[in-house]
Amino acid sequence: MTNALGELGRFAEPALYILVSLSDGPKHGYAIMTDVEAVSGSPMGPGTLYGALARLERRGMIEALEPEERRRPYRLTALGATTLQAQLMQLNSFVRTGLGRLERNPS
Amino acid sequence: MTRLVRLYPAAWRERYEIELRALLDERPPDVLDRLDIIRGAIDARLHPQRHHDPPEPAGSFGGLRLAGFVATIGGVLWTLASIGFYGAPYINDLGYKDSGSAFLVGATAAALTGLAAVMIIRLMADRSVALWGSAAAITLGAIGLVLPWPILLVGFFGAVIGTLLFGLIGTSRLGPAYLLVGVGALLALGFNTEDGRALWLIPLGTAWVIVGTMMVRGAPAVSRRLAGQVVVVETSPRPPRAAD
Numbered sequence: 097m098t099n100a101l102g103e104l105g106r107f108a109e110p111a112l113y114i115l116v117s118l119s120d121g122p123k124h125g126y127a128i129m130t131d132v133e134a135v136s137g138s139p140m141g142p143g144t145l146y147g148a149l150a151r152l153e154r155r156g157m158i159e160a161l162e163p164e165e166r167r168r169p170y171r172l173t174a175l176g177a178t179t180l181q182a183q184l185m186q187l188n189s190f191v192r193t194g195l196g197r198l199e200r201n202p203s
Numbered sequence: 204m205t206r207l208v209r210l211y212p213a214a215w216r217e218r219y220e221i222e223l224r225a226l227l228d229e230r231p232p233d234v235l236d237r238l239d240i241i242r243g244a245i246d247a248r249l250h251p252q253r254h255h256d257p258p259e260p261a262g263s264f265g266g267l268r269l270a271g272f273v274a275t276i277g278g279v280l281w282t283l284a285s286i287g288f289y290g291a292p293y294i295n296d297l298g299y300k301d302s303g304s305a306f307l308v309g310a311t312a313a314a315l316t317g318l319a320a321v322m323i324i325r326l327m328a329d330r331s332v333a334l335w336g337s338a339a340a341i342t343l344g345a346i347g348l349v350l351p352w353p354i355l356l357v358g359f360f361g362a363v364i365g366t367l368l369f370g371l372i373g374t375s376r377l378g379p380a381y382l383l384v385g386v387g388a389l390l391a392l393g394f395n396t397e398d399g400r401a402l403w404l405i406p407l408g409t410a411w412v413i414v415g416t417m418m419v420r421g422a423p424a425v426s427r428r429l430a431g432q433v434v435v436v437e438t439s440p441r442p443p444r445a446a447d
Contacts, residue, residue: 125226141236142226143243146219150252166225 100155100179110140110148115157115172115180122161122171125149152176207237210244212251270322271418277315278411284309285404288396302396306355309404310348313362316411317342320369323418327376334372340365363391366407380417383410 101108110132117123117131125145132140149170152158157176161169172180208220208227232240249268287305294301320338327334340361347358370385387410393403 125222126229129226129230139235141239141243142223142230142232143236143239143241143246145226146223147243147246150215150219150247154252163222166221168222 100157101183104148104151107144107148107151110144111152111157112180112183113140114145114148114152115176115183118158118170118172119177119180122169124164124167124169126167128170207232207240207244210241211247214251215247266322266326267418270319270326271415271420273315273322274319274411274415274418276415277312277319278408278413278415280308280312280315281408281411282405283408284312285401285408288394288401288404289399291396293397306348309359310345312408313341313345313348313358316366317345317362319411319415320366323373323377329376331372333368337365337368337372341369359394360392363388363394363407366391370410380414383413386410 101111104111113132113136114128116135117128123131125142128149129140129142129145149158153160153170155175156173157179158170159173161171208216208223211220230236284305287308288302291302291305317338320341324334324338342365344358344360344362344365347354347361349355350358367385367388370381370383370388373381374385384407387407390403391407393400395401
């Protein structure tokens with residue numbers, strides 16, 4: 097499970113941002129882009145966004161809802177939520193380890 | 204903008220084009236966005252995310268598709284090289300045709316087809332000396348083709364015999380399509396720049412184009428045929444879709 101995003105290669109990080117963005121409710125492409133930019137501080141290009149969306153959808157981590165005019169919202173699935181939680185816990189452990197070492201050995 | 208979106212394959216556009224266009228209408232793309240779309244289109248062609256297929260094993264479909272592209276370009280160059288050899292002028296009755304440029308194109312063709320062979324063999328995860336030897340012969344032959352006589356002839360026969368071997372082994376392991384490459388290489392052994400038999404190289408080029416196109420267009424099916432030979436670690440089974 098923890099490697100579920102790792103197998104996405106260069107799309108792993110964008111996919112994680114997308115999962116985080118969808119964790120507070122369904123969003124369409126443009127809303128995901130602006131939310132990711134606000135959260136991460138760096139923009140996500142349209143090609144990267146849809147490359148990651150396609151991979152997440154295919155793996156059942158997100159699902160498309162009925163289109164609203166030309167825009168199609170996506171929402172997190174149960175698998176996506178579980179995967180996101182596992183990834184964030186792993187990152188949390190990593191951050192704690194790094195900060196702990198810095199505190200013990202300040203340069 | 205339309206031209207950029209059309210870079211994506213038809214199946215992808217059928218699924219995502221409308222919403223991508225809506226997004227681009229809301230946020231007109233800058234130069235970096237346009238480059239990102241081009242990169243995304245290339246990725247979509249190399250790694251199609253088809254929903255009716257099982258999840259793509261990392262490094263198989265995309266790798267096979269890429270190998271197909273390389274093989275196709277190599278095949279086209281083999282064909283161009285043969286036309287170049289055929290049309291090149293004689294320097295004199297005793298010497299070879301003045302076909303330096305054609306040898307350069309042929310060397311590029313050999314290098315590309317050798318690269319395609321290496322990629323296919325890696326996907327097969329086959330460690331046999333014969334297969335790797337054939338790929339090495341094709342690739343090293345490319346170097347010989349741009350060196351002076353008589354090394355160029357050694358390089359040419361190295362590339363062609365390597366291709367013949369690759370075609371024969373590929374036929375036994377992967378299917379009859381690779382027999383075309385072997386037959387094309389067999390005919391190419393009759394190559395001669397002095398009496399018009401240069402056109403015998405055309406079947407070799409055509410065979411690589413056919414095999415390459417087959418790999419590009421039918422990569423998932425071919426990948427499944429490679430199942431058991433491709434070294435792929437599938438980390439998670441196809442997940443069930445959430446309740447509709």
